[in-house]
Amino acid sequence: QKEVEQNSGPLSVPEGAIASLNCTYSDRGSQSFFWYRQYSGKSPELIMFIYSNGDKEDGRFTAQLNKASQYVSLLIRDSQPSDSATYLCAVNAGGTSYGKLTFGQGTILTVHP
């Protein structure tokens, strides 16, 4: 069973702080990793994607991938109340699972003023 695990939270951070969201996956052969943001009652919105070990930065967001340890994280700098949402980690294992994403349960992030 290929699994993606996230802390459900809620994770609460003050405005302006760094929010750190973590995700682990069980399939060592996984090839690509995605972070989605989902506001309540809305559909998932792509935030970041990463394929190679290391860091990838886009504005206030940094994705970090460590394939040896099988974890991927998302850092949100200068957190804003508008960042309050559920963050979904998704993994594409490739191989016979070529097309589908396996999602974690999501981490609820609350940024308080």
Next chain:
Amino acid sequence: GAGVSQSPSNKVTEKGKDVELRCDPISGHTALYWYRQRLGQGLEFLIYFQGNSAPDKSGLPSDRFSAERTGESVSTLTIQRTQQEDSAVYLCASSLGGVNQPQHFGDGTRLSIL
């Protein structure tokens, strides 16, 4: 530009009825995916279409569920003899295809079975 379009946005039906959900992918996207999200839960993969290849149906929960796609255009997800446990948001996504291509989601169809 136009994103993934799904219809209807909401559907309420009685147990035992059949329902058909529609997804229009982003133009040029060869891959199309259906997921289900029950209330308070994560996304469950249902089915995946890539071009003219045979679809990956490995996530369909029962033979009451089926999906079709004509070429690289619209897809329909059909649920026959609906049950209350089918109540969920059904999300469609599309991508350029390939394991590294991100999937972009539509707004979903909220299905409620009475």
